[in-house]
């Protein structure tokens with residue numbers, strides 16, 4: 001594509017903003033209807049609701065003139081819709097997901113999770129933000145340009161994001177050609193705070209391993225042999241202790257690490273958001289955001305060893321731990337696994353036998369956050385908020401982002417979102433900030449117009 005204009009016409013912008021404002025009541029009604037469908041994709045829940053949310057999503061897209069199909073490739077139903085744009089106009093692919101997390105305990109909610117309720121400018125409900133508001137932001141942009149779309153639009157709404165997108169690779173294999181686009185908008189992340197839009201440009205990847213340490217071929221009496229013979233739990237704990245240096249930085253050598261954008265994030269805010277106890281220090285060095293977004297981290301998430309209740313005076317012969325390592329966005333997961341494996345083998349205390357198995361791995365994502373599509377996206381955000389967007393990272397993994405980056409290497413990938421720091425996605429009292437949501441809708445509508453001003457070269 002070539003860049004034709006990056007000047008926005010103030011009158012056109014004001015008109016689009018007014019159009020979106022006028023659309024908000026109906027968008028809200030449709031969002032509430034979607035939120036009332038308890039489309040929890042966890043298998044223990046009634047999956048007919050996931051079917052119902054796919055149908056409801058399909059109906060919303062059909063009403064905007066899209067050709068729509070519901071596809072299922074061994075997992076939950078996904079919705080694919082398409083509508084052509086003018087000749088020569090670029091195509092935008094819009095992603096969201098229609099499944100939701102389980103509500104948890106109803107008693108933790110101030111209003112019923114599947115009965116959307118407004119309080120203080122926020123709409124409360126499971127999925128009211130994550131990610132049914134993502135679906136509605138796409139609908140908003142389509143409605144804002146109804147009858148005169150400046151771009152071709154393909155919409156892909158997945159039904160199993162909250163359970164790990166298991167059939168996504170198969171869907172991309174079998175239906176990927178329908179999803180080809182010049183720009184991809186993945187609306188499932190967050191903005192920086194109320195009033196400050198953000199593009200998520202890095203996501204960390206993940207390596208999970210189980211390490212088993214064995215020192216004896218059977219358990220023996222700790223009184224008879226203790227002092228001369230090592231037990232496996234102590235050996236395992238010593239091995240785990242080598243994974244960080246004294247400051248708390250990951251001590252595994254050969255891992256990549258980057259720097260986060262220079263944004264204000266105080267230790268006070270970290271303590272408040274994480275519940276870190278007074279007197280307990282943070283770990284690692286460098287800015288807090290780089291520690292959480294762009295550097296590796298390593299956590300022991302489980303240990304197999306006799307429980308305190310079932311313990312006896314025995315030198316335990318074998319013990320294992322599950323380690324979860326977050327890796328830098330541009331790290332190759334298999335390289336990180338090899339580095340971790342090497343570290344664990346080389347640091348085995350007292351010659352203990354160490355076995356490592358890879359439990360799970362996922363690539364991170366580092367956007368090439370430059371070029372004409374990113375320029376237009378940043379301008380669209382600035383148009384909508386009156387403030388330039390910031391580049392943020394996310395410390396966790398969003399596996400589908402890497403899947404799209406791999407399948408569509410030539411498309412510009414924008415990770416946007418409807419959330420803000422108070423959204424509590426996945427938690428009790430999940431909510432959407434309605435004022436910010438309108439800006440999200442304006443930004444996407446403006447993005448369509450801006451991308452439409454670009455032509456394929």
Ligand SMILES: [Zn+2]
Nearest residue numbers: 130131161188
């Ligand atoms: Zn989500």
